[in-house]
Amino acid sequence: MNSWFSGEWSWYIAGPLIGLFVPALLIVGNKVFGISSNLRHLCAAIVPGGVKFFHYDWKKAGLWNLVFLGGVLIGGFLASHVGAVRNIAISGETRIALSRLGIHDFSGVSPHELFNWRALLTLRGFVSVVIGGFLVGFGTAYAGGCTSGHAISGLANFELPSLIAVGGFFAGGLAATYLILPFLLGGI
Amino acid sequence: MTATSLPAIEVNGTGDSEQAARRSVILLVYLLIGIAFGVVLTRSEVVSWFRIQEMFRFQSFRMYGIIGSAVATAAASVALIKRVKLKAISGEIIAIPRKELGSGMRYAAGGTIFGIGWALTGACPGPLFALIGNGDSVMIAAVLSALAGTWVYGWLRPRLPH
Numbered sequence: 001m002n003s004w005f006s007g008e009w010s011w012y013i014a015g016p017l018i019g020l021f022v023p024a025l026l027i028v029g030n031k032v033f034g035i036s037s038n039l040r041h042l043c044a045a046i047v048p049g050g051v052k053f054f055h056y057d058w059k060k061a062g063l064w065n066l067v068f069l070g071g072v073l074i075g076g077f078l079a080s081h082v083g084a085v086r087n088i089a090i091s092g093e094t095r096i097a098l099s100r101l102g103i104h105d106f107s108g109v110s111p112h113e114l115f116n117w118r119a120l121l122t123l124r125g126f127v128s129v130v131i132g133g134f135l136v137g138f139g140t141a142y143a144g145g146c147t148s149g150h151a152i153s154g155l156a157n158f159e160l161p162s163l164i165a166v167g168g169f170f171a172g173g174l175a176a177t178y179l180i181l182p183f184l185l186g187g188i
Numbered sequence: 189m190t191a192t193s194l195p196a197i198e199v200n201g202t203g204d205s206e207q208a209a210r211r212s213v214i215l216l217v218y219l220l221i222g223i224a225f226g227v228v229l230t231r232s233e234v235v236s237w238f239r240i241q242e243m244f245r246f247q248s249f250r251m252y253g254i255i256g257s258a259v260a261t262a263a264a265s266v267a268l269i270k271r272v273k274l275k276a277i278s279g280e281i282i283a284i285p286r287k288e289l290g291s292g293m294r295y296a297a298g299g300t301i302f303g304i305g306w307a308l309t310g311a312c313p314g315p316l317f318a319l320i321g322n323g324d325s326v327m328i329a330a331v332l333s334a335l336a337g338t339w340v341y342g343w344l345r346p347r348l349p350h
Contacts, residue, residue: 008231008232008233009228009231009232011232011249011250011251011253011254011257012253012257013232014228014231014232014234014254015232015253015254015255015256015257015258015260015261016257016258016260016261017228017232017258018225018228018229018232018234018254018258018261019257019258019259019260019261019262019263019265020261020262020265021221021224021225021262022261022262022265022266023262023265023266023268023269024221025218025221026265026266026269026274026276026282026284027269027274027276027277027282028214028217028218028221028276028277028278029214029218029276029277029278029280030276030278030280030281030282030283031218032284032285033262035312035313035314035317036312036313038313039313039334039335039337039338040338040342042335042338043335043338043339043342046335047339049339049343051339051342051343051345052342052345052346053341053342053343053345054339054342063215064214064215064218065218067215067218067219067222068218068219068221068222068225069222069317070219070222071218071219071220071221071222071223071224071225071226072222072223072225072226072229072314072317072318072321073226073317073318073320073321074219074222074223074226074321075222075223075224075225075226075227075228075229075230075318075321076226076227076229076230076235076317076318076319076320076321076322077226077321077322077323078223078226078227078321079226079227079229079230079231079318079321079322080230080321080322080323088233088236088238088239090238090239090241090242090247090248091242091247091248093245093247094238094241094242094245094247094248097241097245097247098238098241106238109233109235109236109237109238109319109322109324110236110237110238110310110311110319110324111237111238114237115237115324115326115327116326117325117326117329119326120326120329127308128308128309128310129309129326129327129329129330129333130329130330130333131305131308131333132304132305132307132308132309132330132333133305133309133316133329133330133331133332133333133334133337134305134333134334134336134337134340135301135302135304135305135308135337136302136305136306136309136311136312136313136316136330136333136334136337137305137333137334137335137336137337137338137339137341138298138301138302138305138337138338138340138341139298139299139300139301139302139303139304139305139337140298140302140312140313140334140338141298141337141338141341141342142294142297142298142301142302142341142348143294143295143297143298143299143301143302144287144294144295144298146302146312146313146314147255147306147312147313147314148312148313148314150295150299151255151259152255152258152259152262153262153284154287155259155262155263156259156262156263156265156266157263157266157284157286158263159286159287160289161287161288161289161292161295162287162295164292164295164296164299165295165296165298165299166299167296167299168295168296168297168298168299168300168301168302168303169299169300169302169303169306170244170303171299171300171303172299172300172301172302172303172304172305172306172307173240173243173244173303173304173306173307174244174303174307175300175303175304176244176303176304176305176306176307176308177241177244177245177307180304180307180308181307181308
């Protein structure tokens with residue numbers, strides 16, 4: 001079943017739709033599509049401390065983006081409540097590889113064995129959520145962008161810095177997949 | 189009575205309050221665009237840890253197709269916008285600031301660090317928030333950690349190579 005409201009959208013529908021957020025934000029208010037700057041805006045709004053990086057007018061620079069981010073959260077809620085919640089139809093090879101690493105629950109969007117509050121008390125749950133989240137925040141701030149700001153907005157504008165950053169995204173992702181996950185998941 | 193009082197209210201209203209109303213409408217537009225983005229992220233399954241694993245293991249074309257066609261669509265739109273020198277609805281001429289290359293270190297190192305986090309959490313920043321909306325409440329902890337990571341970067345920034 002692959003209707004508009006239930007199940008996943010094909011890549012050739014989803015990809016161009018994601019790409020259209022770049023011109024949409026430019027046309028509405030000359031804004032550059034990028035999610036991770038919100039993490040900086042939130043730090044600036046909540047705990048700037050004595051850190052110079054967080055002392056700027058976050059409302060002027062980022063209120064629009066924080067509102068956009070609130071929308072992303074609402075959109076996630078709506079999308080998961082309209083239409084059936086179903087398993088992710090990943091390839092058989094991935095399923096086998098992950099089973100070997102000790103992932104057995106393939107229901108839902110992410111493996112429940114790693115992503116639930118109680119799992120935070122296990123090494124693999126803690127590393128997946130807390131350490132992983134920390135690296136997402138640190139890395140995107142250091143690189144000055146994430147998948148949206150660099151891989152989509154940046155590459156679409158033919159920026160060399162973004163190409164370097166995207167190379168880094170994949171280098172890091174492959175390192176984690178092949179060097180960290182086997183020990184993290186297989187070890188416990 | 190209303191005929192005489194209404195114009196007076198309108199005259200008073202063309203100052204700050206009208207600008208404030210305009211700003212609220214624009215923010216509402218950003219909210220709606222954000223909602224659409226959250227729906228697309230969820231329905232495309234870009235938010236799924238399983239899909240990210242499939243991508244990093246090169247076992248499906250899907251994520252590459254999504255990212256590739258997103259970049260192609262965005263690039264074509266940006267080229268068109270530049271060519272016709274389009275103005276934003278807000279009135280400004282659309283201009284995308286270039287990113288400074290510097291030594292390139294921040295992009296290589298920061299990118300790699302983020303990549304490790306992306307594979308571990310199975311989510312980049314947009315999906316982290318979409319997942320909370322999906323009801324995956326433990327992602328609140330991931331967002332708090334991401335804020336801590338961003339804060340620590342801000343603190344270490346003067347001592348890091350850029």
